[in-house]
Amino acid sequence: MNKNSVYEQDILEEISCNVIKDMNTFGVCVVDDFLGKEKGLAVLKEVIEMHKTGVFKDGQLVTNKLKADLKTIRSDQITWIDGKESYCRNIDCLIRRVDAVVLTANTMTNNGKMGNYRINGRTKAMVACYPGHGSHYVTHVDNPNKDGRCITAIYYLNQDWDVRKNGGLLRIFPEGWTDKVADIEPIFDRLLFFWSDRRNPHEVQPAYKTRYAITLWYFD
Ligand SMILES: O=C(O)CNC(=O)c1n[nH]c2ccccc2c1=O
Numbered sequence: 662m663n664k665n666s667v668y669e670q671d672i673l674e675e676i677s678c679n680v681i682k683d684m685n686t687f688g689v690c691v692v693d694d695f696l697g698k699e700k701g702l703a704v705l706k707e708v709i710e711m712h713k714t715g716v717f718k719d720g721q722l723v724t725n726k727l728k729a730d731l732k733t734i735r736s737d738q739i740t741w742i743d744g745k746e747s748y749c750r751n752i753d754c755l756i757r758r759v760d761a762v763v764l765t766a767n768t769m770t771n772n773g774k775m776g777n778y779r780i781n782g783r784t785k786a787m788v789a790c791y792p793g794h795g796s797h798y799v800t801h802v803d804n805p806n807k808d809g810r811c812i813t814a815i816y817y818l819n820q821d822w823d824v825r826k827n828g829g830l831l832r833i834f835p836e837g838w839t840d841k842v843a844d845i846e847p848i849f850d851r852l853l854f855f856w857s858d859r860r861n862p863h864e865v866q867p868a869y870k871t872r873y874a875i876t877l878w879y880f881d
């Protein structure tokens with residue numbers, strides 16, 4: 662094993678340790694500077710290129726009933742990739758690193774499980790774009806009905822993001838914490854994990870600048 666990979670292995674184990682601790686304590690875990698600036702920018706470049714070539718499909722319509730003009734706000738725009746596409750080499754590297762964290766965390770816990778899950782697969786990667794103009798995602802649970810998804814992993818790509826100006830905050834309302842919320846800013850090179858089930862209802866608040874994220878859901 663060369664020096665570099667031993668170093669990378671150490672970092673991977675350190676990150677995985679933190680993921681286990683935070684997931685078992687809070688059900689939510691944030692890892693900042695996950696890829697580093699160069700690799701993060703390479704992923705962002707691929708996503709922007711995809712956006713330009715029009716691969717994103719319009720997501721759900723959100724009709725804004727508050728306004729008399731019943732203005733419809735187009736919300737998320739998404740596309741699914743498995744990472745093997747020719748235009749996703751850097752996104753594939755991201756996916757493999759997130760896989761490595763989840764699988765390492767899974768094996769590091771004494772019984773080979775994280776939160777009583779034995780992860781054995783995941784979805785393709787969902788690349789999501791909130792196009793600004795107030796686009797948002799109403800409070801929801803990713804997996805309300807035991808469809809097998811247990812961990813949501815979201816990687817954010819938004820440079821110089823200021824929630825006071827740009828909105829787009831992810832607000833999680835952890836079950837059992839009536840007076841507390843987890844506010845996650847969708848900042849560049851941030852990786853977020855949370856349990857996908859009813860423990861973590863969450864919303865994406867209205868975004869006023871193009872907002873990119875890549876989501877993976879892990880199955881047990
Ligand atoms: O971007 C975020 O910070 C959180 N994002 C979400 O919770 C989220 N959850 N479920 C989806 C299903 C289909 C399309 C987009 C989504 C989506 O952005």
Ligand SMILES: [Fe+2]
Pocket residue numbers: 801802803863
């Ligand atoms: Fe969600």
